Amino acid sequence: MSLDHDHVHAEHGHPWSPPSELEARVRALESLLIEKGRATPEAIDAIIGKYETEIGPLLGAGVVARAWADExxxxxxxxxxxxxxxELELSGFEAEHVKVVECTPSEHHIVVCTLCSCYPWAxxxxxxxxxxxxxxxxRAVSEPRAVMAEFGLVLEDGVRVTVWDSSADIRYxxxxxxxxxxxxWSEERLAELVTRDSMIGVSRPLEPEAAAA
Amino acid sequence: MADPTLELEGAAALPRSNGEPVFSAPWQSRAFGMAMALSEQGAFEWEDFRVRLIAEIADAEAAVGGPEGIEDEDGSLYYSRWLAALSAVLAERDVVASPELAGREEEFRTGVRREVY
Incomplete structure (x- = not known):
């Protein structure tokens, strides 16, 4: 089901830009390992997640919490x-532009990269x-409400949904x-409510009770 | 289980910050994750990978006249050697043959193929 006031925003297009030699080699290796049944993306994700903590949702959560607290x-x-x-020195990872899209009581945003996996990973x-x-x-494009529902986010019918298609040039x-x-609440307390999924738009931030636990 | 990354010492040690591995680009973390996943599932012995990685780094250092010639602020050189070691170990065990990898790499580089999966 798609409500007619939902829409997909992709005016920036999605130009392909060649990967670096090392990026290409890593993608080649991963795709071959998956084809051969020697690895799954999920298993690789799990290992990286176990080790990697330096760059993480914390940075984005801090930005969101500050936006909540500081008009x-x-x-x-x-x-x-x-x-x-x-200014926060949070943009130095890649030559990319970031656009922040704000949810309101009448509008909700969800982010996808329809062609690959562009993502504001910094x-x-x-x-x-x-x-x-x-x-x-x-499905984020064809039935965003159904996808959000699977993440536990059910929007009222009156809420307009905008789907943002990330690209190599701009990430949302x-x-x-x-x-x-x-x-x-202080920014630090607010930041604890901000989840990665809520910054992709597939779920809401945590409720205050959840963070108090 | 002991953390196998702690066995990587000296020039072969992972780039870390506050003790945690750091990656300055997603490809670095993918290369890291693939090696760890394949080792865990027994595709190769971690020790074989470790020895190969040390050799790759030694080669890279020799190419620039020794360790002091290495400039690798963002870990790109380190993880390029990591990737070379991983590819070599997988080729030796017939998991992924070198020509097959080179062919697929070319497809990604030219845009013929864009999807990892």
Missing amino acids: EFRRRLLDDADAVLG LLGLPPGWYKSPAYRA LVLPLRPEGTEG
Whole structure:
């Protein structure tokens, strides 16, 4: 089912740019290992996740929490994320542009990369295996509400859904709705509510009760 | 189980920050994850990979006149050697033959193929 006011936003197109030699070799090796049944993307994800903590959702969560707590920061972030992230030295990983899209009570955003797996990994860490799966990449566009429901996010019919198609040039970060009951919270406490999935748009941030536990 | 990455010492030690492995690009973490996953499932002995990695790094150092000639701020050189060691170990065991890998790499490089899976 697709409500007619949902729409897909991909005006930036998706130009292909050649991978570096090392990127190409890594992709070649992984694709061959998967074909031969010697590895699965999920198993590789799991190992990386076990080791990798330096770059992770923490960086993105900090940005979201600050936007919730600081109105001026929020405005600048929505207006020119590259400049703001540059000041925080959070943009130096790749030549990429980041656009932050803000959820409101009447509009929700979900991010996908329909052609491959473009992802704001400097902010969110390594993309989860499902983000790269052909099923997610197709269904996030054709039936975003069904996909979100599978993640436990059921939107009211009146809420408009915008699907953002990431590309090598521009990557999207969802600024989720601030949970109710968090008035006066510090950025540090707020950041604990911000999950990776909520910044992709497939779920909501944690509720205050969940973080208190 | 002991952490096999801790067996990598000296020039072969992983780039780390606060004790945690760091990757400065996704391809580095994929190369890392593939080697760890294949070793865990028994495709090769970790020790064989470790020896090969040390040899690859020694070659890279020799090519620039010794360890002091190495400049590798973002770990690209380290993980390129990691990838070379992994490819070599897999080729020796007939898991992925070198010409097959080279052919697939060319497909990705030219855009003939874009999907990993």
